[in-house]
Amino acid sequence: MSKLLRSTGLVAGVMLLAVSLFVSSPAQAAEPAKSNIEMTVGEMCGGCVKKITKRFEGVKGISKVLCSIEKKSVTLIPEQNVRLSPKGVWEAMEGIGKTPIKMVTPTGTYTSKPKT
CATH class of the missing domain: 3.30.70.100 (Alpha-Beta Plaits)
Known part of the structure; x- marks a missing residue:
């Protein structure tokens, strides 16, 4: 059970990181352009x-x-x-x-x- 929770936590953490890298506010995205x-x-x-x-x-x-x-x-x-x-x-x-x-x-x- 402990392995399952660690794996699930790791996957969730990686997904959260990926989302935070690719999602930004429209103001942030438009400014450099x-x-x-x-x-x-x-x-x-x-x-x-x-x-x-x-x-x-x-x-x-x-x-x-x-x-x-x-x-x-x-x-x-x-x-x-x-x-x-x-x-x-x-x-x-x-x-x-x-x-x-x-x-x-x-x-x-x-x-x-x-x-x-």
């Missing part, structure tokens, strides 16, 4: 992912680069309290031959190169 830059590109393949990742990883102010081949999208997650330049990001993408079709930023949505 407010500073992200999300781009849609015309084509995306494994080579594109490598180019984009290489271009943006290690750039001061960028915490993470996420690419989706299926969605043909790129998401740049800035470091805390950093605002990325929409124009600078657009030009960096152009520099590697991946002009965005659409770019959603904290300052607006763009379908052509931002002025700032």
